[in-house]
Amino acid sequence: MIIVIQTLVFFRESLFAVFDRVFRPYIKHFALTFNRNNNVSDDEESEDHVFAEYDDEKGVIFCPPMYAQRYAAVSDCLMDERWCGKLEKVVDLGYHDMSFIKYLRDVPGVKQILGVDIESFPLRCSSDLFGSDEYAPKRETPLHISLFQGNAADPDYRLIGSDAVIAIEMIEHMYPHDLERLVHTIFGFIKPWIAVITTPNGDFNPLFKSLEKNGFRRLDHFFEWSREQFHDWCSNIVVRYPNYTVSCRGVGPGPPDTLRYGCCSQLALFVSKDYHKQRDLNLNSLALVAKAPSTNNEIQALDFPDSDCNMLCSPKKLNCTTLQVKKFSKKTQHLMAKNKMHSLEHTKEVVDEIRHLTRMLNFNNDSRVQAEGDHTWHNINWGENAPYWNQYYQLVKEYTYPFEPKSEECRILDLISDEINRVVDMQCDEDMDVNKVEIPIHHLMRVVQHITDDVDRVKDLLEWNGYEIAGDVVIYSRLTIDTVSVNSHENEWPDNETFSDVNKWFIGQPTS
Numbered sequence: 001m002i003i004v005i006q007t008l009v010f011f012r013e014s015l016f017a018v019f020d021r022v023f024r025p026y027i028k029h030f031a032l033t034f035n036r037n038n039n040v041s042d043d044e045e046s047e048d049h050v051f052a053e054y055d056d057e058k059g060v061i062f063c064p065p066m067y068a069q070r071y072a073a074v075s076d077c078l079m080d081e082r083w084c085g086k087l088e089k090v091v092d093l094g095y096h097d098m099s100f101i102k103y104l105r106d107v108p109g110v111k112q113i114l115g116v117d118i119e120s121f122p123l124r125c126s127s128d129l130f131g132s133d134e135y136a137p138k139r140e141t142p143l144h145i146s147l148f149q150g151n152a153a154d155p156d157y158r159l160i161g162s163d164a165v166i167a168i169e170m171i172e173h174m175y176p177h178d179l180e181r182l183v184h185t186i187f188g189f190i191k192p193w194i195a196v197i198t199t200p201n202g203d204f205n206p207l208f209k210s211l212e213k214n215g216f217r218r219l220d221h222f223f224e225w226s227r228e229q230f231h232d233w234c235s236n237i238v239v240r241y242p243n244y245t246v247s248c249r250g251v252g253p254g255p256p257d258t259l260r261y262g263c264c265s266q267l268a269l270f271v272s273k274d275y276h277k278q279r280d281l282n283l284n285s286l287a288l289v290a291k292a293p294s295t296n297n298e299i300q301a302l303d304f305p306d307s308d309c310n311m312l313c314s315p316k317k318l319n320c321t322t323l324q325v326k327k328f329s330k331k332t333q334h335l336m337a338k339n340k341m342h343s344l345e346h347t348k349e350v351v352d353e354i355r356h357l358t359r360m361l362n363f364n365n366d367s368r369v370q371a372e373g374d375h376t377w378h379n380i381n382w383g384e385n386a387p388y389w390n391q392y393y394q395l396v397k398e399y400t401y402p403f404e405p406k407s408e409e410c411r412i413l414d415l416i417s418d419e420i421n422r423v424v425d426m427q428c429d430e431d432m433d434v435n436k437v438e439i440p441i442h443h444l445m446r447v448v449q450h451i452t453d454d455v456d457r458v459k460d461l462l463e464w465n466g467y468e469i470a471g472d473v474v475i476y477s478r479l480t481i482d483t484v485s486v487n488s489h490e491n492e493w494p495d496n497e498t499f500s501d502v503n504k505w506f507i508g509q510p511t512s
């Protein structure tokens with residue numbers, strides 16, 4: 001049983017590493033930009049790994065499969081060192097059966113994933129990804145996934161605060177007017193740090209014989225752009241949203257001698273020049289406000305739906321003349337009574353929040369939301385029974401993964417282990433025969449300085465975990481590791497589940 005669990009633990013933790021190891025070598029090779037004269041990687045080894053060939057029956061065959069090359073290229077964008085580990089909230093538009101979300105879950109730093117798809121059928125298929133394995137180890141970092149059904153073109157408020165937006169092979173399935181709105185939803189409403197968009201390369205289609213009878217276009221796509229058209233579309237976006245830069249490249253090179261067609265897919269990476277994370281609005285606990293201040297200087301706080309919220313607002317601070325409260329939820333009424341509040345002027349204000357909200361939701365002269373009766377909403381676009389403001393998507397499924405943060409000791413040991421491995425690898429690259437590496441403890445302290453500056457504590461920890469320490473240096477001996485077999489370690493383990501993370505970590509580390 002223990003072995004099975006350990007295998008599962010290992011497998012789960014290794015998945016992403018494997019994905020990374022398998023695909024990363026290919027990724028550099030994918031970089032075929034629109035400029036056909038640009039260099040294709042001349043790394044012969046990676047060329048061996050990524051290739052395509054003709055098959056008389058099947059047409060072009062990609063190795064690795066095209067979807068895997070695409071996912072690798074998108075993952076590569078997400079793990080760019082400029083933001084790796086800092087993209088916390090990521091949206092996958094057109095996520096289909098969650099195939100990419102499986103990988104997204106393990107991208108460093110990601111804590112919240114939103115999936116939006118217009119179809120409901122794929123959503124049902126994806127349910128097995130959630131909590132199906134009760135023996136799966138807890139995550140070390142929190143992760144919440146929400147799947148929505150809706151049109152990605154609609155600026156649903158739950159998209160606010162997203163650091164990255166991904167749309168893999170989705171835009172060609174959109175109506176032109178939706179695509180136009182999507183551009184604004186991404187770059188004018190969400191304003192993420194990065195956006196990664198992929199779409200087929202129409203130039204490549206002559207290589208697919210099976211498409212010939214349909215004019216070299218796929219039936220379910222509204223368009224398939226040439227590289228030039230995609231490039232134009234991207235350039236136009238950055239002209240309209242000048243806070244963004246864009247770089248385009250091909251993904252999935254064709255068989256030899258077809259370079260002139262470019263790659264099978266094309267990818268655009270948009271990067272914000274000056275990213276400020278938008279505050280994530282939790283409207284579930286937020287007062288709803290209506291009537292644009294610009295129209296008649298009137299704001300109405302309509303309801304505080306299920307609030308823990310004390311987000312009541314004051315008209316003076318909002319620069320408006322009247323502020324009416326039509327209806328409060330019970331909880332808010334209770335809060336008001338408790339604080340002996342009779343009118344809004346005397347309530348605690350969270351004015352910035354309200355202001356922020358009005359800005360976020362793009363209130364303008366057409367934006368009026370009013371509460372009429374019990375939970376009936378009315379606005380000039382929808383009339384009666386308008387949807388909750390900016391709540392366009394329907395939540396289909398959400399899941400919070402159980403997690404257990406690593407102990408501080410464990411984090412220190414992991415960081416130091418990585419650093420030691422890095423230094424040892426460097427030394428070995430320079431001199432293959434090196435068997436012993438001495439690393440000053442002060443060098444290692446740098447990688448844990450955000451956790452501790454206590455040198456003695458770190459030394460003790462390292463010694464406890466089998467490192468050889470002499471004075472102020474850690475001695476790493478390659479011979480020791482080479483003679484340690486995995487089996488010998490396994491046999492040393494008592495057969496119970498009470499090991500601390502520190503003990504687990506100790507497997508495979510050098511012993512003194």
Ligand SMILES: C[S@@+](CC[C@H](N)C(=O)[O-])C[C@H]1O[C@@H](n2cnc3c(N)ncnc32)[C@H](O)[C@@H]1O
Pocket residue numbers: 093094095096097099100116117118119122150151152153167168169170173174178
């Ligand atoms: C070819 S699939 C992409 C699959 C997935 N992104 C991947 O690469 O594995 C296109 C997906 O986009 C979805 N889609 C099409 N139009 C959409 C829209 N306007 N809003 C949201 N999703 C849309 C479709 O339902 C479909 O699941």
Ligand SMILES: [Mg+2]
Pocket residue numbers: 169221
């Ligand atoms: Mg498609």
